Amino acid sequence: MPINNTSTHIKLACLLVTTVLYSTSAHADEDLEQKGYEIAARSDRTDRGFSDSTVKLSMVLRNAAGKESSRSLEMKTYEVQDENVGDKSLVVFDSPRDIKGTALLSHAQILDPDDQWLFLPALKRVKRISSTNKSGPFVGSEFAFEDFTANELNKYSYRWLRNEDCGDLTCDVIERYPRYENSGYTKQISWIDQTDLQIRKLDFYDRKDTLLKTLTFKDYREYDGIWRSHHFSMQNHQTGKSTKLSYSDYKFKNGLTENDFVKGILKRVR
Amino acid sequence: MSDKYLILLLLILSLAIQTALGEIDFSGFTRYEARWFPNSAQFDDQFHGVQNSLTIEPEWVIEDDDHQFSFIPFARIDSRADDRTHADIREAYWLYIQDTWELLIGFNREFWGVTESRHLVNVLNQIDQVENIDEEDYLGQTMINLSLQKDFGRFSFYVLPLFRERTYAGHDGRLRSALIVDEDEAEYDSSAEEWHTDLAFRYSHYFGDWDFGASYFYGTGREPILRANSDGSKLIPHYDIINQFGLDLQYTYKEWLWKFESIVREGQGDTFAATIFGFEYTFFQFRNSDADFGVLIEHLYDNRDKTDAPVTALENDIFLGTRYTFNDIQDTSLLAGAIFDLEDESYSMRLEAERRIGDSFKVEGQLFTNAREDSLASAFKKDDFIQFSISKYF
Numbered sequence: 001m002p003i004n005n006t007s008t009h010i011k012l013a014c015l016l017v018t019t020v021l022y023s024t025s026a027h028a029d030e031d032l033e034q035k036g037y038e039i040a041a042r043s044d045r046t047d048r049g050f051s052d053s054t055v056k057l058s059m060v061l062r063n064a065a066g067k068e069s070s071r072s073l074e075m076k077t078y079e080v081q082d083e084n085v086g087d088k089s090l091v092v093f094d095s096p097r098d099i100k101g102t103a104l105l106s107h108a109q110i111l112d113p114d115d116q117w118l119f120l121p122a123l124k125r126v127k128r129i130s131s132t133n134k135s136g137p138f139v140g141s142e143f144a145f146e147d148f149t150a151n152e153l154n155k156y157s158y159r160w161l162r163n164e165d166c167g168d169l170t171c172d173v174i175e176r177y178p179r180y181e182n183s184g185y186t187k188q189i190s191w192i193d194q195t196d197l198q199i200r201k202l203d204f205y206d207r208k209d210t211l212l213k214t215l216t217f218k219d220y221r222e223y224d225g226i227w228r229s230h231h232f233s234m235q236n237h238q239t240g241k242s243t244k245l246s247y248s249d250y251k252f253k254n255g256l257t258e259n260d261f262v263k264g265i266l267k268r269v270r
Numbered sequence: 271m272s273d274k275y276l277i278l279l280l281l282i283l284s285l286a287i288q289t290a291l292g293e294i295d296f297s298g299f300t301r302y303e304a305r306w307f308p309n310s311a312q313f314d315d316q317f318h319g320v321q322n323s324l325t326i327e328p329e330w331v332i333e334d335d336d337h338q339f340s341f342i343p344f345a346r347i348d349s350r351a352d353d354r355t356h357a358d359i360r361e362a363y364w365l366y367i368q369d370t371w372e373l374l375i376g377f378n379r380e381f382w383g384v385t386e387s388r389h390l391v392n393v394l395n396q397i398d399q400v401e402n403i404d405e406e407d408y409l410g411q412t413m414i415n416l417s418l419q420k421d422f423g424r425f426s427f428y429v430l431p432l433f434r435e436r437t438y439a440g441h442d443g444r445l446r447s448a449l450i451v452d453e454d455e456a457e458y459d460s461s462a463e464e465w466h467t468d469l470a471f472r473y474s475h476y477f478g479d480w481d482f483g484a485s486y487f488y489g490t491g492r493e494p495i496l497r498a499n500s501d502g503s504k505l506i507p508h509y510d511i512i513n514q515f516g517l518d519l520q521y522t523y524k525e526w527l528w529k530f531e532s533i534v535r536e537g538q539g540d541t542f543a544a545t546i547f548g549f550e551y552t553f554f555q556f557r558n559s560d561a562d563f564g565v566l567i568e569h570l571y572d573n574r575d576k577t578d579a580p581v582t583a584l585e586n587d588i589f590l591g592t593r594y595t596f597n598d599i600q601d602t603s604l605l606a607g608a609i610f611d612l613e614d615e616s617y618s619m620r621l622e623a624e625r626r627i628g629d630s631f632k633v634e635g636q637l638f639t640n641a642r643e644d645s646l647a648s649a650f651k652k653d654d655f656i657q658f659s660i661s662k663y664f
Contacts, residue, residue, distance in 0.1 A: 061599055069599045069629065097663030098632045099601070100297050113524075115476070123406060125381045128481045132524045133554040136562065140599040259369050263476065264417065264424040267380075268338060268365060268372075270295060270331050 029159075036158030036174040040190070043197040044153040050226045052078045052256035056249045061141050064240035071095060071139060078261050084110055086152045088261035092269050093139075103269045105261060106131075110154045111180050119266035126266045135184025142213060142234040142243040144184055155180050161189070166200050169193040185212075196220065198227050211237055223252055296664075298328035298342075303659040307444055312652040315441040323348040327360065338365040342410075346401070353440035354400045360410045372417045377410035380428075382472060382485060383531055384520045385546045387568045387589035387609060390531045391516030393487045394470060396434040403445050403650070404620070409434045423475030430468040433458075433490045436507065447649045451496060451505045458490060459511040459537075466490050466511070479523055485516040491537065493580045512537035525552050529568070539578025545571045548589070560598065566591035566607075583646045586612045600626045609642075616643040618650075632661045 059071040072095045078088040086108025093102045101121035108114045114131040134146040156176035164173050171191040178185055186209045191201040198220055206212040213236050217229035232245040259265070305321045323346055330341045342361040348354035363376025383391045388405070395408035414429040435453050439446035460466035468489020475482065491514070494507035513536040521528040527550040534543045548568030556563040568589040572582050591607035601624075608619040618640040626632050636657040640650045 063599070095629070096601075096626060097297060097630045098299070098626055098661070100663070115478075123381055124379050127384075128476070128520055128522050128527070130522055130525055130527060130552060130554075133552070133562070136554050137560050137597050140597060140601065257369055259419050262419055262424065263481075264419055264474065268367075270333065270338070270340075 032160045033158060036160035036176070039160065039172045039174060039192055039197075040156070040158050040176065041153055043192050043199060046197050046225070046227060048079075050077075050079055050223075051253045052076070054249075054251045054254055054256075055228075055247050058246045058248075059139075059141060060244045060246075062242045062244075069140075071141075076256060076260065078256055078258065083153060086110060086114065086149075088258070089149075090261055090269065091148075099139075101270060103266055105263060105266055106149055107261070108149050108152060110152055113181070114149055117263045117266060119269065124267055126263055128263075132182050134180070134182045142236045142241055143245075146178075146180075146183055146185075147215070147234075156188075163194075164191065166191050166193060169195050169200070171200060196222075196227055198229070206238075213237065221250075223250060226252060293332075295331040295333075296328070297331075298326070299661045299663045300327075301325040301659050301661040303657060305655050305657045307653060307655045309652040309654060311444065312649070313446070313448055316444055316446070317350040317442055321348060321350040321354075321444070323354065329361075336367055338367065339363070340365070351400075351439060351443035353438065353443055356400060356437065358398065358409050360408075362410070370419050372415075372419075374413065374415040374417075377412055378415065379408050379410060380413075380415075382483060382516065383518045384481070384527075384529045385518075385531045385548065385568055386529075386550070386566055386591060387548075387607070388546055388570055388584060390533050390544055390546055391483070391485055391518050393485070393492060393514060393516065393533075394428065394430065396436055396492045398437050400437040400439055400443070409437070423473055426472045426474075428468075428470040428472075430470060430489060431465070433464040433466060433468070433509070435464070435509075436492065436494060438507075444653050444655070445650055447496070447505065447646075449498060449503070449505045451507055452499075453507065455499075455504075455506050456494070457506060457508040459509065460490060464490075479521055481520045481522070483516075483518045485518075487512070487514045487516070491535070495538065495578070495580045510537050525554065526550075535574075535579075538580065539575025542572070542574040542579060544574065544582075544584075545569075550593075552593075556594075560596065562593075562595045562597060564591075564593035564595070566593065570609075581646050583611070583642060583644045584609070588612060602626075611642060611644065614643045616641050616647075618642050618647060627660075630663045632663065634659045634661070 054076045057073050057075060061069045071093065073091055073093045076090045080087050089106050091104045093099050103119040105117045106114050116129050116131045118127045118129050120127065135144045138145050138148060155178060157179055159175045161173040161175055164171050171193050174190050174192060176188050176190060184207060185204050186207060187205045189203040190199050192199050200217055202215040203211060204213040213234055215232060215234045217232060219230040220227050221230060228247065228250055230247045234243045236242065303323050303325065307319065311318055325346045327342060327344045332339045340361045340363055343357065344360045345357040346354060359377045361378055363374050363378050366373045380394045381392055383389050395411045397405050398407040398409050401407035411430060411434060412432045415426060417424060417426040435456055438451035438453065441450050466489060470485065470487045472483060472485040489511065490509045491512035494509050496505040496507055499506050515534045517532045519530040529549065530547050532543065532545040534541065546568050548566065550564055550566045552562050552564040554562050570584045570587045570589060572585045574582060588610045589607060594604040596602040603624055605622040608617050610617045621637040624632060624634040639654040640647055642648060
């Protein structure tokens with residue numbers, strides 16, 4: 001009986017301890033997720049109210065041997081207020097010259113695949129394309145399609161990891177996990193500074209959960225409360241290739257409307 | 271003396287336009303092309319061996335927020351085939367742009383449709399057939415085009431004065447019929463001949479994964495009936511007045527693009543219908559590489575009148591295609607397509623490859639082989655060719 005009693009007590013104690021431990025860790029997990037989400041949301045909301053933007057991009061692709069190739073393009077973005085619907089964007093290539101005038105129109109969704117149309121100037125043809133190809137390379141660069149289109153807050157779930165110095169600033173380090181289908185990543189780790197709430201660095205982990213790429217954001221400038229990095233640098237750790245993106249001539253609130261982002265206008269973009 | 275004044279005037283004018291509307295955007299390409307026909311020609315007068323040619327297509331665009339001017343002339347000089355040496359104005363228009371509507375006046379190219387093997391609903395521009403027999407080169411068409419953008423889609427209205435005749439290879443050219451088409455003697459249903467003003471309308475929109483377009487064309491059909499003249503020495507093209515309804519549809523789901531095009535045409539014998547139905551499936555990042563591998567299958571059907579409508583080789587055919595896109599820095603891609611005639615089981619096939627060299631050159635290769643037995647395509651039975659081209663873009 002006493003033996004039995006003891007064992008019952010031990011069992012009970014064990015159960016109690018496990019339950020307590022389990023619930024505290026579950027609770028802590030939820031807290032970290034909540035904290036991660038909140039910081040990401042605060043960072044995302046610093047971008048609110050830009051209405052629309054136009055910017056010129058120059059892209060330099062560099063292979064492992066150091067050989068370089070460049071592209072230039074223009075990007076227009078239209079802000080959709082609803083957080084449950086993505087923004088609209090239009091990318092038009094200027095060089096290499098053989099693809100000049102090629103344009104990609106995207107209507108981003110949150111969890112559903114984006115709607116995308118491609119304009120091919122040689123035939124003046126507009127083609128609706130599959131947006132399943134999230135992880136494929138964008139124009140031969142180290143950027144995947146999803147690196148451009150998946151910057152909506154609710155495309156990820158989050159988990160706060162730690163505080164860490166990042167240059168002169170202190171950053172919240174937050175893991176984020178794609179919630180949309182067909183991502184090439186199991187997770188990304190983001191560094192968001194606590195001063196301006198901007199993302200400073202992103203690590204991408206591939207489907208085998210090994211570190212694939214690092215994207216660093218430099219040269220942040222403020223436009224009426226809207227922050228924009230003017231220099232993105234993507235380093236692929238597995239192939240040694242890299243891609244640099246330089247932004248110039250940012251213009252906001254140009255009075256663009258949804259009608260500047262319909263497929264019918266693709267045939268006249270230059 | 272007057273030339274000097276003219277040049278000065280043009281200079282002042284272009285400077286004035288430039289100051290008023292911003293910079294002129296200049297681009298375009300020039301291309302050297304060599305086409306080799308390994309077989310001896312089937313018909314008298316046709317050349318043998320290699321055909322060299324030079325193409326130039328510059329492009330000037332001036333635009334501001336409300337206006338766009340575009341000018342794209344085109345010229346080809348061919349070493350062997352006289353009728354392939356030709357020039358055209360692909361585009362020369364003024365476009366007025368407002369938020370919910372646009373008005374375009376001038377020469378332009380409009381492309382409608384979704385399928386790959388044949389462009390059934392694409393009816394506004396005449397085919398520039400001496401360029402290539404794949405029906406993907408078009409002549410500029412004069413038009414007044416009003417487009418209205420609504421929440422529920424885009425409505426485009428076209429008034430199309432000045433008809434353009436289809437271009438055909440001359441007696442010395444390859445890829446021609448046994449008899450030469452005499453474009454100078456073209457006949458028309460309309461007494462106004464090439465001055466008949468045609469009308470067209472198109473509505474296009476999308477709902478979720480569905481993209482669709484509905485179109486209507488009334489006027490001189492771009493596809494002529496070719497009939498031998500009285501002494502049987504040549505073919506005379508006859509252009510009919512037609513009414514044509516077109517429908518194009520694409521359903522985009524994951525890796526699938528399901529495509530459908532259909533036309534109903536009245537005015538060339540019995541009213542007839544033609545359809546294309548098929549899909550394109552892409553294996554993205556094929557076998558864990560960066561490359562995409564696409565498979566295309568389309569069925570082509572056409573029940574046109576055998577005597578009073580233009581002859582088509584695509585009455586009941588299957589198109590099989592594959593597309594291999596490397597997604598590399600040089601944009602290398604390979605394309606293979608074959609059309610099989612389901613009735614006589616003959617086929618024609620085309621392979622294409624392209625790659626950018628450096629920042630502004632592109633090389634392309636093409637192989638065409640034809641073993642079709644229908645009367646139309648068998649005229650090309652000795653015209654298998656291998657083509658190489660290098661283009662400089664600026």
